[in-house]
Amino acid sequence: MERIRTDIMGMPIRVVVCGVTDETPFNEVFSFLESIDERFSTYKDTSEISRINRGEVSGVDYSQEMQEVL
Helix, strand or coil: CEEEEEEECCEEEEEECCCCCCCHHHHHHHHHHHHHHHHHCCCCCCCHHHHHHCCCCCHHHCCHHHHHHC
C-alpha cells in the first residue's frame, strides 16, 4: 500500500508499506512527521524553533529532541 500527503513540511511525502492491509503504519509515520514539522519548522510561528528564535523559550525549557539537534 502507498499513501501520499502534501500538507507536511511543505512537500509531498510518499510512504510505501508492503504487506499491510490497514492504515495503522501510515497513521504512525505521518503523525511522527507532523510532530517533527510542528517542532522544527521555521515557517510556523507556533513551532518550538520559531519560539526559540524569538527568545520566548529558554535553553532549560528546550525539548529533548531540540537539545539533541542543537
